[in-house]
Amino acid sequence: MVSRPLQRLREPQHDETASPADIWDQLLTPLEAADHASVPDRVATVLRNAISAGQVLPGTKLPEVKITDRLGVSRHTLRSAFQLLAADGLVERRPNRGVFVHEPTEEDIREIYRIRRILETGAVRAAVFSSEAIEELRGITARAERSRAAEDIAAMAQANQEFHQCIVAQARSSMLDELMSKVLARMRLVFAGMRSYPDFHSGYVTGNVQLAELLAQQKRQEAEDHLINYLLEAEQDLLRHLTL
Amino acid sequence: MVSRPLQRLREPQHDETASPADIWDQLLTPLEAADHASVPDRVATVLRNAISAGQVLPGTKLPEVKITDRLGVSRHTLRSAFQLLAADGLVERRPNRGVFVHEPTEEDIREIYRIRRILETGAVRAAVFSSEAIEELRGITARAERSRAAEDIAAMAQANQEFHQCIVAQARSSMLDELMSKVLARMRLVFAGMRSYPDFHSGYVTGNVQLAELLAQQKRQEAEDHLINYLLEAEQDLLRHLTL
């Protein structure tokens, strides 16, 4: 459909976080799939997945021509996709310099947990947890426990994130859902940059189980206290293991 | 610099919310000012101001060629600006149909206040209100009272919004600040579509004064209760006057 010159990179280009071999060769995958979405959306999805999966490390520059050559899309379409990623905070645009994968800092982690404390406890305080919601939470924790038993770290991490997204969803606000998605995406960015502590989530699966039970028993205040402690603990845990 | 054919609109184009005379003739203003920002940013600012000021009413379609002709920018640049506005929720993109100014619904108002209850009480609970913050809040309420006395509705409305933005800012999170900005922008959209009740804010100036004093006296719980009642009351007030 489109001629792809497939030019080799010249040298490892002593950029920050130098690219091992050639990063961009690996992310060509599913631009075709997931139709019915606009091309920029699909491009953004490809890049989003690559970043969240840790294929493209924080701080890496995303050069326009390399990616357009690789994906076979126009520069305009790619720039449009960049704007979507920038709105998610996954990527930051430095004027006349290009776009770079956001590099999370220690302050980012503190902010993430400040937000989560407000959002998640706010949802617990303000929302009524229907029996369907309780069932969903229990289903997610059950999946997380199975994944932990099977030592499927990625699946467990995703289940844990879904659990907390589900809690925020009880506030019934699409804007809060979006914000929580952004926050969790930034959390994944933190994990992607931190190879040394991959099983961070495993210690918190049982905490989620307990939280779901407290919510099921309508023990609001106890659930809130449990959640606050959970979040404070996770924050400290993460900061301890961040050893810059 | 660019030839602008300045083509007249043919007929009042029986669009929803038909355009009185010609809307687009009036928003050409400050594209030149506020330099050091990219062109799409400046275009977005022009449109944002026009929308927030009520120049372009909710539901209005934003046709590409008319605006590009008027502003003298490329269609690409305008589309880029549209994406920024869409990220703010000011505008919605209907595929193959174009972009339209978001039309707030009753459910939007309920969501706005669900969010504000969580965000603002969360900030009150989680943040320490420094003496500088207290002074800033007092300064804003003083300005609001002066504007109310001078019957400058717009200035009073803006001061009221600044007050609540300032409360959220105490949570020290740029992402929460952004979300609050989006929420308040949507509030302005509600007011823009509702000409019948322009002095909505005047009743709430004294409520803000009281809240600032409670915060100054470190009466957290009372401040939180006051805030919750304030928000519940404002929501009901707004819904009553929405008479669709």
Add this chain to the structure above:
DNA sequence: CAGGCAGGTTTGTTGAACAATCCTGTGAAC
């Protein structure tokens, strides 16, 4: 070794073109 300048590279923006989709109005069929 420091600083400045020229060159190449990358981004930012525009214009033109075309495909795809939507909207409109006309005409035919019932």
Add this chain to the structure above:
DNA sequence: GTTCACAGGATTGTTCAACAAACCTGCCTG
């Protein structure tokens, strides 16, 4: 007279090609 189908025009979505502006690199001079 109403409804349906279809053709035509208008608008959006995407790509290609080009150029201006900013940045980065390396050489060259002092």
